[in-house]
Amino acid sequence: MTSTTAIATARPAARTPRLRILPGIGITGQIAFWTVIAVALLAAIGPMFVQVDPNAVDLEYAYYPPSPWYPLGADASGRDILSRLIVGSRTALLGPLAVVTMATFLGTLLGLVAVWFGGWVDATIVRVIDAIFAFPGILVAILATALFGPGLLAATIALAIAYTPYIARIVRSAALRERNLPYISALQVQGRHGFAISARHILPNVSGLIVANATLCFGLALIDLAALSFIGFGVQPPTADWGAMVGGGMSGILQGEPGEALAASLLIVITVAAVNTLGDRLVQRSENRA
């Protein structure tokens, strides 16, 4: 009797976690994950529901307080803050997404190539990675702005180059551990091509770690891009963007009208906190599984 109840209760308990989309990241990780989903949805479908032109200037309504017409108030040019936040979420999130996608692709490629060929190829790649690592992302982006003028494109490419070493180092050290395992030698003895082994066996085994660290890089890239837009080197006016909105709200801060800067700051902090927590949990998870 007792044993059957034990089995009966044990089964659903074992099954419930499988219902979750992303198991093994804990409650905090789940909260972070769903917050990230919510912010992504805001950027994906939010702008469809915006009825007001986010760039419509109406100086009569400058710093208009929160009201049915302006749910979060208006900025210094009388533009609706809420619709600018929603539309700005696209620029604020797509920039870092592009940075992380490029950096992850390049970093993974460099890391796998370094590990597979070893020798002088590895040494050269490591030396180049170290040199790029010496350039903080913000500094590369500022240098790029000096060369190509302000804009999101130059800043994004510059940050992607600056973030490549992070991913490359992690892929290299993880792939190095895999490379020395017997199954790789077994595949090599069977005459499999190095490219096939790297792409079909090593890469899938280190992909969890890559995704986890790419998530962490997303948070850093979001901060860097927002900071660049904040000082006017990234997204150019009148395009709405969270970082640019904090920058635009600076004059409001000094006049005691902090609404715009605070609202945009809050969204940046929530997004970065969620992304960082999720990234931390994913790194833990992939370390636990390894």
Add this chain to the structure above:
Amino acid sequence: MTDTSSTRAIATRRTTGAAPNDTARAARRAPWGPALAFLARRIGGLLGTMLLASFVVFGALYLAPGSPLSFLTQGRSVTPEAIAQLEAQYHLDQPFIVQYFIWLGGVLRGDFGASIIFGDPVTSLLAQRVGNTALLLAAAAVLVLVIGLAVGFFAGLKPGVLSESVMALATAAMAVPGFVAAVVLMLVFAVQLGWMPSYGMGEPGIGTLQHLALPSIALAITSIAFVARLTQNAVRAEMKSEHVQTAVSRGLPSRFIVRRHIIRNAAMPVLTAAGLTVAGLIAGSVIIEQIFQLGGLGQFLIDSVQKKDFPVVQAICLIYVATFIVLNTLIDIAYTLLDPRVSLGKKTS
């Protein structure tokens, strides 16, 4: 009572007695050869990275759209003498690689050429501003090391509701970008409360300290949180370790265990990571200087990018990168040479 104190005394004598013996033996065992070879390798790596970095900073001139000369002048109406001066400064009649080495030779002698906007030597323009940047970085570094390490150690040593909430706060603080912290601090303490000035460096002395308070906190806040979390984790890990558990079960006084076993073992990796974090403050200081108008190198860098004064941009980028590399290498060397557990063998990066 006498029993425990005598065991303590013996235990203390045993451990303190063993320590000098061990160090003496270690000193006798440690040959200087590997240490010097390691130093040479690290400094060689440092010079290699610096050379590559300087090449990138110089070569950037050729990445820009248009010819180097038109990029440097940026369509400004420039006198023929000024053009001749720019051509001479960058040796534009020479092949690229020769230009680079002439430029590098100048940089090594402290000559970064002349500013296009001001006409003055870049070096003297930077010399007027480097002090403010150094003050900001020093103030932020002190905050990171003092507050970050202290909070981390206490939160690690005294688990409980207070330490958990402090760590949760630190995790949240890590998500706050420096410029957001700067905006909020300025709003609360400069605009609303009026306790602090919002711009500039103020009079030397107390005035400067007051003007640096908000910028250094804004710059340091993420790193304080990071170092606190790191320290807490390291202390927790030490407390769970076998030798600390053994010391606890032997009834050694907790002050002694904390000082001799926990802090000593946790200190090296924590100080290394904290040092690297402090080196990382350099990049963040650019934005913070711009917000608070501190008149340092960072603000000058942004100003020069806006005014398209490329010689100044090159010089400041190179100085920042070089400082970052030198700090990193020094911390790495100190860590490896001071911690006897780190082997001097071939270092895998």
